[in-house]
Amino acid sequence: MTEARPGFRVFLGRFRTDRAAVFGAVVAGLLVLLALLAPVLTALEGQDISSFHNDLVDSARGGVPIGPLGGMSGQHWLGVEPQTGRDLFARVAQGAQISLLVAVSATVVQVFLGVVVGLAAGLGSKLLDTVLTRLADIAIAFPVIIFSLALLTIVPDSVPRPLLLAVVIGVLGWGGTARIARGQTLSLRTRDFVAAARLSGAGGFRVARREILPGLAAPVITYAALLLPTNVITEAALSFLGVGVRPPTSSWGQMLSTATTWFRSDVMYVLIPAFMVFLTVLSFTLMGEGVRVALDPRTTRLTRKAG
Amino acid sequence: MLGYAVRRIGGAAAVLLIMSAVVYLLFYLMPANPAQLVCGIKTCTPDRLAVISHSLGLDEPLYLQYWHFLVGLVAGRDISMGPSTVHCAAPCLGYSFQYTEPVLQMILDRLPVSGSLVVGAAVLWLSFGIGIGVLSALRRGRWVDHTVNALVLGGLAVPIFITGLLALMVFCVYLQWIPFPTWVPLDQDPLLWAQNLILPWIVLALTTMPVYVRMSRAGMLETLAEDHIRTARAYGLPERQVIGRHALRGALSPLITLAALDVAAILTSSVLTESVFGLPGIGQLTVQAVRNVDLPVVVGLVLLIGFVIVVCNTIADLLYAAVDKRVSVS
């Protein structure tokens, strides 16, 4: 557990020297931009996300895009989607929106629930602690994919899907954060400044908010930074299985679910979403690693050259 | 130690109970009516629907259905199937709505597939993961180390279904080096069994390995820096003995617990792996059962997987407590 909380500038300084982390942060930033500016960029390209282009696909060959590399051209930067002829760049950009939106929201839910439960467990009575820890154990043991599959199949399509995905993934995955939060709370609780606050008459809530919560920031943020890429993968996996966002909304996992059909005839349609998932997860993982190391330089760095 | 074990097992049972209750609740909330699905579309009349509902036990209140299920788990129960009534011996996981077969049997039939997948992959990822990690630690700073580290990071970033898909496409469609994986039981033809599973094994191992590489490398580095290693070296013990007997043990203990947890994780992600490779294991059964709103099968699967997870977690905890004497069991 961290002893001193590094100041933000110290943190930034350490982060900046870590080339891998900076690379990750830059790419992650670009992806976020892509997600935020998707409609703008699509308009720039001169396309929109829903128009069909029958003339750009070969109907007799099952709807394969005409032209090499899946129909890439000046008008369609990443080519077109098979069968429909819709602009692929627009759909990939929307996929970025979905992936990031769901992953970030799910992480927020997981952190929020985890911190609340962890704090309560760490600060509360022995009974509360035991009950909550058991709950966290159950949450960790829940097979996320299977329960998400079941939950997502139950809920009717009238509920907005990205929100549902975020909630489901979030609610099933707060166990790890809770454990971390609880551990840190327990260790902080025995500290002098907490005892002092208590003696001065501060109630439980106040103690939690002012004394403990800041101390949780570092480990929780570190953990969250690595939760994000996992959530990206989970969303892609669920979309791949067909229970993610519904068409016509686009998602990378969804594109991959038809990969076996298109691999031979339109390999770009498979490689592009695969690459996007890879890039997203890699960049956020590198960034997360960088955050972790910058917050606690004593942690063994994977790619550190010296010792 | 015994008390600890008993407490853990009791906790595990509680977890399983809660999981099964949650699944029942989930299905109660389902808008799709399983009786409707069994009844079919073109010839279903309200009367037929009622009869089917009754035979599936769906006309009972939820808590009664759950109670029958729990009783069946412990003592077995009788289930009516139209003209006949069958006795389902304990532990009775019920009969599938869609297939009118005992759920336990369905699961056991498919277990060898998932089991083969997990075990084969585990052998690969443990041996390679630890081997590469240790190698990397011993060659720290050289090009081997850097390449390995880069690959590890890359491996962490690609989800199994993508690696699997790409491997399938490249090796079976494009290069046609191997045929598409199908399931051949081990007792039928061991060579064919292994041949079909080699691709899923390698892919699974590749995706699980990175963590082991990293951890064994880190653990090795840490242990190598410790006093007793220096002492052993100072005594003039051959390097092989130093590494093999002294360093490895310290480095590997956290890995054992991780392995137990990963076995559980692989099983739960079998849903994806089996989808990608088209293998008829419990993962594929799960996807089918959820789509068919086949409550008994889903409950059975959740219980099974929960059981495996809990067992693995318990083993991991107990192993950790036993191996690393510094950990107290309170």
Place this chain on the structure above:
Amino acid sequence: MTWRRPSLLVAGLLLAGTVTACGGGGQSASTAAFDPNNCQGGTLEILNQDDAGSHLDPARLYTSGGGNIPSLLFRTLTTRTRKAGADGAKVAPDLATDTGEPNADATVWTYHLRDGLKFEDGTPITSADVKYGIERGFAAELPGGAPYLHDWLVDAQNYPGPYKDPNGIAAIETPDAKTIVFHLNSPHGDFPYLATATQFAPVPKAKDTGADYEKHPISSGPYKIETYDKGKSMTLVRNTDWSRAVDPNRLACPDRIEATYGLDSAVINQRLSTGTGNDANAVTTDTSLGPSELAQLDNNPDLAKRVAKGGFPYTYYLAFDNTKAPFNDIKVREAFSYAVDRTSAVNAVGGSSLAYPATTFLPNNKTMGYQAFDYFPAGANGDPAKAKQLLAEAGFPNGLTITLAHRSDDSNQDGPAVATAVQDAFKKAGITVKLQSIDSDSYGTTVNNPATQPQVAVEGWGADWPSGGPFIIPIFDGRQYLAGGGNFNTAHFDDKAVNAKIDEINKITDPDQAAQQWGQLDSEIMKQAPVVPLYHTTQLRLYGKNVKNAFVSDWTGVYDLSQVSVK
């Protein structure tokens, strides 16, 4: 570094073994021509995505003409003729000696069974067994199958099945072990077609195990089940109590049939096209060609030779209630007919090789009496200008908004892919479409119940048998409208003249004459634009290198497993 890494060695060995093992292997394709008298032998492999009908019980299967795999186990009173092309769309006697003897007004049909019919256990097949098989279809525990029997037999609507009422159905008489008589409550000239349904397969009462029967149904056909692992695999071996002497329809060349289910469609096509090892003897009964195979057809004549092309009569269309606004105005219905882009709809389900645009309700099959017409010519990509004009005339100068329901997945070709294509086309005509995704499993029950029927829905209809009757009647006969559910007349179409014409045609027993009349009726009905037809489907199926005699009939549109050979 001195210690070994044995796992690496083992992995290497396995990989090497794998590579060499699959390099060779597979028997050389025999080049002898197909000879039905010398075709016995070998093992036929079946590679499918799904299990045959998911319930291998004759009472529960809903097949057209007896099905492909089911027809290997279940012989019926009559069956489809096993010939190529239009000849294949006729009825042939199977268990019976002829296609049936009707009385003067086709309300009573009599059948006589052949000699020498036996089940797989050697017991003779009697008319009582056929009667029992039909009665089982009424049991609530065994739902499924075609609805016609319930409606056509006198007083049988409420029969609860033989488990509850062992007295049976009075409308089915069995005066002796070889005769069976059906009493219908109205004239039906196409009863022989209905008798091809799997419900007409005999079931021995002594071996009936109710819902468990599907695990090992007793075969009356050329094969019997050796092992059956539902959803995963099935092995069939010869039924020694069957012979060609008592069955002029089936050849049954392979000695053994091994089916594998649960495979991915792209994998199936890939395996059939490469054909290594046992895959050279493989066929499929549920997978059409995918884009990668379609792309190869031009450059690979060997592959093109192994593609069976057929057209099982099927129509996909937009369905809406004609009695509710805005569809009660014919101009609105016509506008919708002009607005559809059939090219993008066809592309959505696999392209022009697998589907063709529909401007009629009956598909382009001679036996259906197809007549070509296009009353609202929308061209290849729709005519949004004309649609807008019509909408303005109908009082919607600024377009309108509708809800289009579709299945939640594309497995049945009425899912989001088609719906999105329709949405995009309608946008150009000023029609805003809100998509409503309905869960795949409850789609049928939701759409076919007037209480829950969506405003507009994508629907598909297939031929229960190759005649215009089962195609038109459930959809356009006003008396078939069922307010309580299971309703296929989703247009709520009720035209007295049409109903009268239907009754007239039902009396005709000559299929060719009836076909011509049905085609004429289709033309009359569609003038009113009660539905908007989108496309009809074509079947393109691959078969293995060694497979012979895989011809296609107009009834099923696919090759027949009872006719193929691997020798």
